Amino acid sequence: MNADEERSSRLRELGLTPTIQRLAVLEYLDNTDEHPTADKVYTAIRERFPTISRATVYNTLALLTKSEAIVRLTIDPAASRYDAADSPHAHFFCRICRNVYDIDLPQGSPSLSVADGHKIKAVQTYAYGICAACLKRHKEEKDA
Amino acid sequence: MNADEERSSRLRELGLTPTIQRLAVLEYLDNTDEHPTADKVYTAIRERFPTISRATVYNTLALLTKSEAIVRLTIDPAASRYDAADSPHAHFFCRICRNVYDIDLPQGSPSLSVADGHKIKAVQTYAYGICAACLKRHKEEKDA
DNA sequence: GTGGCTGCAAATCATTTGCATATAC
DNA sequence: GTATATGCAAATGATTTGCAGCCAC
Numbered sequence: 001m002n003a004d005e006e007r008s009s010r011l012r013e014l015g016l017t018p019t020i021q022r023l024a025v026l027e028y029l030d031n032t033d034e035h036p037t038a039d040k041v042y043t044a045i046r047e048r049f050p051t052i053s054r055a056t057v058y059n060t061l062a063l064l065t066k067s068e069a070i071v072r073l074t075i076d077p078a079a080s081r082y083d084a085a086d087s088p089h090a091h092f093f094c095r096i097c098r099n100v101y102d103i104d105l106p107q108g109s110p111s112l113s114v115a116d117g118h119k120i121k122a123v124q125t126y127a128y129g130i131c132a133a134c135l136k137r138h139k140e141e142k143d144a
Numbered sequence: 145m146n147a148d149e150e151r152s153s154r155l156r157e158l159g160l161t162p163t164i165q166r167l168a169v170l171e172y173l174d175n176t177d178e179h180p181t182a183d184k185v186y187t188a189i190r191e192r193f194p195t196i197s198r199a200t201v202y203n204t205l206a207l208l209t210k211s212e213a214i215v216r217l218t219i220d221p222a223a224s225r226y227d228a229a230d231s232p233h234a235h236f237f238c239r240i241c242r243n244v245y246d247i248d249l250p251q252g253s254p255s256l257s258v259a260d261g262h263k264i265k266a267v268q269t270y271a272y273g274i275c276a277a278c279l280k281r282h283k284e285e286k287d288a
Numbered sequence: 289g290t291g292g293c294t295g296c297a298a299a300t301c302a303t304t305t306g307c308a309t310a311t312a313c
Numbered sequence: 314g315t316a317t318a319t320g321c322a323a324a325t326g327a328t329t330t331g332c333a334g335c336c337a338c
Binding site: 163165166195196197198199200203 | 294
């Protein structure tokens with residue numbers, strides 16, 4: 001079973017029709033580590049499927065998020081970011097370049113599924129600061 | 145020094161003029177635990193200061209966030225929430241009633257100030273699920 | 289007096305929605 | 314054939330911005 005067939009059956013298992021558009025969104029997220037915004041996904045996919053609409057991308061991302069096939073990150077105050085949901089990890093947001101990076105900070109442990117009587121379904125850990133690339137660039141500018 | 149004077153000097157220390165509007169925003173956040181949206185802050189303050197504008201509230205919240213006098217939470221996908229920045233703690237978002245609660249999940253420890261070469265300035269831990277009140281209501285509806 | 293702050297209204301930008309058409313099965 | 318999904322355009326809602334007048338110091 002190739003990657004495309006695997007994605008089709010993943011969608012079917014979720015009770016979702018595996019349309020070209022949904023497969024394209026899943027494929028794009030599977031093959032990027034840049035945690036794109038919805039608009040970035042739209043722009044990227046449109047190069048291969050020029051007729052896809054923004055609404056379809058938004059609908060698809062919402063659907064896949066609800067099915068837990070992908071994860072929606074609210075780390076960026078300006079727009080939601082999306083991540084192919086594989087292994088749990090924390091995320092880092094660079095306040096200068098606005099890129100999102102995976103990091104290895106320990107996430108809340110799965111055992112902590114209840115707090116103060118609230119039922120916890122998911123935990124996200126977000127770190128904010130300046131990324132390695134921007135630190136380096138900043139340093140070079142000072143030295144120059 | 146009363147609470148109002150304390151807030152005035154807090155603002156002065158940050159290099160900000162302690163205007164009525166800014167003091168009102170700070171006071172409101174100091175005395176609530178509901179993690180309000182900007183619009184909620186605006187509506188609440190307007191009862192005492194009917195001439196305050198939405199733009200001023202947004203500007204003030206942005207300014208106080210930048211000065212680290214308050215914390216902006218991106219836990220709610222629909223709108224930023226604001227929290228008087230006292231002791232670090234994690235937050236819980238109820239997907240049913242959309243309320244935000246403080247919880248005691250361990251935040252990323254301060255020692256983890258660098259990851260993969262990124263300089264970490266702040267860490268936020270967000271948990272998502274169903275709050276105690278909504279769980280209770282849901283159970284009662286089933287029993288009825 | 290003047291530079292920073294406020295209030296207003298308009299602009300912007302992400303996201304959602306209604307609806308007619310097209311597609312999957 | 315029918316339910317479901319897509320595409321388009323318009324609507325919505327949070328947030329930002331330009332600018333003229335006002336206030337703190």
